[in-house]
Amino acid sequence: MAGTHSDQPKCHKAVQGGGKCIVLRGRCESERDGTAAEVFPHAEWVSREYGGVPVPNLVEILRLEREFHRRILETDSLEERREQYRELYDRVHILKQQDVGVGEDPGSFDRLVLTFRKELEGRSVLDVGCGSGLFLTRLAQILPHGELWGLDTSDVTGAAHAQRPFQFFRRDVTTFTLPRQFEVVFSHQVFEHIAPPDVPAHLTSIREALVPGGEFIVCLPNRYWGPQDITRIVDNTFRGRVAAQGSHLNESSYTEMTQLLERFGFVGMRTVVPFGAFIPMLRGVRVRPRINMLLERSAALRGLNNVVARRGRPLFKNPIMLVCRRG
Numbered sequence: 001m002a003g004t005h006s007d008q009p010k011c012h013k014a015v016q017g018g019g020k021c022i023v024l025r026g027r028c029e030s031e032r033d034g035t036a037a038e039v040f041p042h043a044e045w046v047s048r049e050y051g052g053v054p055v056p057n058l059v060e061i062l063r064l065e066r067e068f069h070r071r072i073l074e075t076d077s078l079e080e081r082r083e084q085y086r087e088l089y090d091r092v093h094i095l096k097q098q099d100v101g102v103g104e105d106p107g108s109f110d111r112l113v114l115t116f117r118k119e120l121e122g123r124s125v126l127d128v129g130c131g132s133g134l135f136l137t138r139l140a141q142i143l144p145h146g147e148l149w150g151l152d153t154s155d156v157t158g159a160a161h162a163q164r165p166f167q168f169f170r171r172d173v174t175t176f177t178l179p180r181q182f183e184v185v186f187s188h189q190v191f192e193h194i195a196p197p198d199v200p201a202h203l204t205s206i207r208e209a210l211v212p213g214g215e216f217i218v219c220l221p222n223r224y225w226g227p228q229d230i231t232r233i234v235d236n237t238f239r240g241r242v243a244a245q246g247s248h249l250n251e252s253s254y255t256e257m258t259q260l261l262e263r264f265g266f267v268g269m270r271t272v273v274p275f276g277a278f279i280p281m282l283r284g285v286r287v288r289p290r291i292n293m294l295l296e297r298s299a300a301l302r303g304l305n306n307v308v309a310r311r312g313r314p315l316f317k318n319p320i321m322l323v324c325r326r327g
Contacts, residue, residue: 042236061092062230065246072195072249081195082172088247089154109138112188112219115277117143118284119215119323123183126151126209129173129190133164140165146183151176175201181211187218191257192229192248199250203264210326216266218322223251224296225317238313239306254292257320267327274316292318 040062043055050058068088075081112135113120121143127136130150139145148166155170169178174194185206194202206216221228225238229248235241244251252260258269270286277283295301295318306314 038234040233043233045236046230046232058230058233062233062246064088064091065230068247069245069249076197078175078198078201081198082174085153085172085174085193092247106134106138109135110142111277113139113142114280115272115283115321116186116217116323119184119217120145120186122146125149125184125186126178126182127166127186127188128206128209129153129187129193130166130168133166133168135186135188136166137164149178149182151178173202174198174205176205176209178209181214182209183211183214185209185214185216187216187220189220191218191220192244192251195249199260200264203261207265207326212326214326216261216322216324216326218257218261218320218324220257220320221248221251222253222296222318222320224253224302225314225319226251236313238317240302252320253296254289254318254320254322255296257322258289258293261322261324265327266324268323268325270323272321274318277321286323289322292320 040055040059043058047053047055047058065088068084072081072084075084120139122145124146125136125139125148127133127148127150130136130152133150136148136150140148150164150166150168151171151173152168153170153173155168173190175198187206191202210216223244224240226240227235227242227244227246227248228238228251229244229246231242231245231248234245254271261269269289271289271292273279273282273285273287274291275282276285295305305316305318308315
């Protein structure tokens, strides 16, 4: 059964997230003719977490993103990959918004702003892959700042240009040039969407967008606690049992990211203290990511970490939150 893990429940059993059999095509496995079909045991669970996006929409998103995932990794042409990125995000955005007013949680962006206050305050900031622009909007409201720019493949900011507290540029995020440099480049939940062939151009573009000594903040899911894309409707346990099959083309780890960033001329790797984003007195503390890397390398430590869980999911998913400088 494609895309599922061997110990996941069959559709004739009650499962987390609703106990219903959600299938993409064909018949339910429990039907007497035995026709195989894919089961999505966590679809209703993820639907609630997405703010009520209908389950059929989530199943359709998985279908679209799986095809995108396959095609883009087989594509040698940069221009074709750019078109595939644009096409997917436009179609998926419609499906996520259909029948429900899905909103972002301002509180999560407030935590990001306050977590990186020491890097952001009073600085010019470029948000690569800014999405709705809520991060820059909250930054503008919470902290003194320099010039703020947002860059994204699609314009989903939902506001007239004059009303934004930042300048928005609709550009390809995989490779770009801008008329100025910034003291900080911020990237949140973007890198994992970059196809491996586009990573060199992406990181080079970011480095060139920074002033000498400028800081790069990058946040993305840790693949050891994946998948963290739409594949969650197959496995929403965050235990690395299933690889990301949707728009996450490049879920990574601390070890891999630090080595990659160093190869592209970034230095001084630091991270946030575990749970530091939720503890005000720890938000400004930066440490080397040695413990994070140790946790990744040791299956025994990962198992111990995952014992502390809620609804079967680890409380600490070792998210990648790196701060480094342009060398």
